[in-house]
Amino acid sequence: MPAPPPSSLAVTLDSVTRCYGAETAVDDVSLEIAGGIFVALVGSSGSGKSTLLKTVNRLIAPDAGTVRIDGADVAREPPHRLRRRIGYVFQNVGLFPHMTVGENVAIGLRLEGRKPGERIGELLDLVDLPRDFASRMPDELSGGQRQRVGVARALALEPGLMLMDEPFGALDPVTRDQLGRRVRELHDRLGLTTIMVTHDMAEALLLADRVLVMAKGRIVTDATPAELLAGKGGAEADALVAVPREQAHRLAELERRA
Amino acid sequence: MSPFLDAMHRVPDLLAQHLLLAMAALALGLAISLPLIVWSARSPALARVTLGFASLVQTIPSLALLALFFPLLLWLSALVGGGIPALGFLPSLLALTLYAILPILRNGVTGLAQLDPAVIEAADGVGMTSWQKLRLVEAPLVAPVLMAGIRTAAVLTIGAATLSTTVGQPSLGDMIFAGLQTQNWALVLAGCVSAAALALAVDALLGLVERGIATRKRKQAWIALAVLAIGVLAATAPLWPRQSHTITIGAKNFSEQYVLARLIGHRLERAGYHVRYREGLGSAVVFGALAGDQIDLYVDYAGTIWTNEMRRSDIRPRARMVAAIGDWAQREHGVTLLGPLGFENAYAFAMRQQDAKRRGIASLSDLVPASPDLKLGADLEFLDRPEWAAIRRAYPLRFASAHPYAPTFMYQALKSGDADVISAFSSDGRIATDHLTVLSDPRHAIPSYDAILLLAPGHAHDAKLAALLRPLVNHIPVEAMREANYMVDRDTNKATPDQAADWLAKRIGLGSE
Secondary structure, three states: OOOOOOOOOOEEEEEEEEEEOOEEEEEEEEEEEOOOOEEEEEOOOOOOHHHHHHHHOOOOOOOEEEEEEOOEEHHHOOHHHHHHOEEEEEOOOOOOOOOOHHHHHOHHHHHOOOOOOOHHHHHHHHOOOOHHHHHOOHHHOOHHHHHHHHHHHHHOOOOOEEEEEOOOOOOOHHHHHHHHHHHHHHHHHHOOEEEEEEOOHHHHHHHOOEEEEEEOOEEEEEEOHHHHHOOOOOHHHHHHHHHHHHHHHHHHHHHHHO | OOHHHHHHOOHHHHHHHHHHHHHHHHHHHHHHHHHHHHHHHHOHHHHHHHHHHHHHHHHOOHHHHHHHHHHHHHHHHHHOOOOOOOOOHHHHHHHHHHHHHHHHHHHHHHHHHOOOHHHHHHHHHOOOOHHHHHHHHHHHHHHHHHHHHHHHHHHHHHHHHHHHHHHOOOOOHHHHHHHHHHOOHHHHHHHHHHHHHHHHHHHHHHHHHHHHHHOOOHHHHHHHHHHHHHHHHHHHHHHOOOOOOEEEEEOOOOHHHHHHHHHHHHHHHHOOOEEEEEOOOOHHHHHHHHHOOOOOEEEEEHHHHHHHHOOOOOOOOHHHHHHHHHHHHHHHHOOEEEEEEEEEOOEEEEEEHHHHHHHOOOEHHHHHHHHHHOEEEEEOOHHHOHHHHHHHHHOOOOOOEEEEEOHHHHHHHHHHOOOOEEEEEOOOOHHHHOOEEEOEOOOOOOOOOEEEEEEOHHHOOOHHHHHHHHHHOOOOOHHHHHHHHHHHHOOOOOOOHHHHHHHHHHHOOOOOO
16 A cells, blocks of 8 residues: 555544433444555444444544544644544535535635635536636535535635535435545545445445444444455445345346347 | 694604613613623523523513612612612613613624634634634624614614603603593604604614625714614704703603693783693602602692501591692691692592492492492503592492503493492593483592692792792682593593683682783
8 A cells, every 4th residue: 555645634532322311322332544545434224334434533422432643642632623623524514504615615715815816716626616607606506516515615724634424315216326426536636535434235335445344332343345245354245235236247247248 | 733743742852861861772772781791692591590580570561670780779768878760760771671681682692602713713723812712703793683672772762762761751652541541643643753753763873874884884883873862862962952941740650630630720821930741650659750850749649648648547538638738748748738729520430320329329339239240441540549449448349340441441431330349530522421320428438639739849939930830729629620621631622631621710710910
């Protein structure tokens, strides 16, 4: 594997636990994520994957354990400073409805007191949106376009780490595939560390360098896509991999007969 | 000129005061609500408490809320050693502010609670501080909903401000209350129309602001706000040049008081004074307003001061009573009793003439055995006044029922048979015209009610004012007063208090010519 790009951030979780009442969403998870890699966090709903992701930018504070980014405990700096160093994209996008696309994309710069200048255009280029979209309002956009804006907004302050919570969950399959590839491309080009939560194993296998499978608040599998496809991921992972693999086989069969 | 247009002459001054009061209450309500909204959004427990309290306030009738601030402020003032005005602007402002809070608070809190959670998550996710989130996301998104609440509060406040008349704050309510008492419907109508027009205009301007915010047309919102601000500034204009010779004349809420206030007012105006009227003051608050220099002079009645203010229940001859009141008022409050006007307006139990004859009732003593079959109609205050208690100690009256009425309606109740006995006033013109029998008081339980002219402590040494007013002392015979009152009270061909006052001035030889 090539050396990680200098900008990317490494993430370390140390015995992270988070409960909701009697429910343990994340149960004593320890994890090392090297700078520059693309990690997919896969699991069924309620497995604790989103909660685990949000402990990294402290949208959720763990009850126990520590999260470190490049060795520094995330609890030690004000949350807003931490979050400005981390890109965050989630399924519902959350564009600010009273701001134009341009204002949405540039919000991080505004928070830092910086002038957006050419940056808005560059960011729209990155996500394949025409530059004149900057003056549109979010409610004039399609779902896919909105999530592209969401990605551009997350990239505005050149983060070294991207957290993506089911980013393509609400998109149609074609858009989903396009945007997925684009995100992977940006990951490589910009030298990011990316952690993406998804319940879609096929997406995880196709985009990620490393796939973590979560069940009941614990990580039950930690493997590369190749290892998973080779059946080295254990029973839980095998069951998840079997679905897209089976579908692929059936599609190939159909194609052969046609 | 038509009576309506005539009445509209009083509008500008009162409209200005009305607008100022309502806008001040709205601004204060906003200043209190906004931090509470932000705080409540972060703490659901606080939201429940604040919304609960605001809803509770809303269930208190606005008139009662205004009235409650009077004793509260009196008590507060006594606590800090005086200086807090219990009448006028302050109690009105506080009561209306409480009224304005609920709609603003409710819209703000629910508006914030209903924001898209994804937007809030995004605001946190991009690294906004709590303050940035409020300023950049929550405030602009909740603004249209909040503005709707502010509009509701504005309309509510402007409507309720008409009631501030009762605690001595001039408002368009002055016209409504005065018109209601004297059955001058043109005056009532002018007051109502003006208040409604004011509410509509403010609502429309705030509506423009609301739409400007919702459609991101900042210019429109600012222009509408500017127009509103200019209106409020213009409304303060009459208050800028404090004319040094402004005299505020107080009046209670019945025709005689309106007529006497105008009689005095016209006289002072001719002498170059600028005169303002504070009409519709309750008996309980008017003396306090005078002692506190919030009004400069008014006419009260000996028996009222005797029983209500001095808490006396013994009966003295008329002249000695007036003298004792003069000493007491000077000693205790620095109030000058300039002198009696020459007529009495005592409580006088009256019955329909035929009824009294048929039952053989001529005195309160005769009334005692008959009372269980009779219905008493009283004015709004009478049943709670010490005079009524004193009368019942002397005459054990037990009426079948006792209902309070506004004075005008009390006479009508007697006419229509809804009441058999009423607590009439001896100077009322309707006693003669309605053919009423006034019952005598053989046990002297009712004190005398000489009309007396009282001056505020601030005018204790005002020789010029005293000289101007002294000709009125002992100069108004009861027949003249009755006639003037009747001009205003009668059902047809009614005179305004201004006209009746001019007539009275001529009748007693103090007219302008």
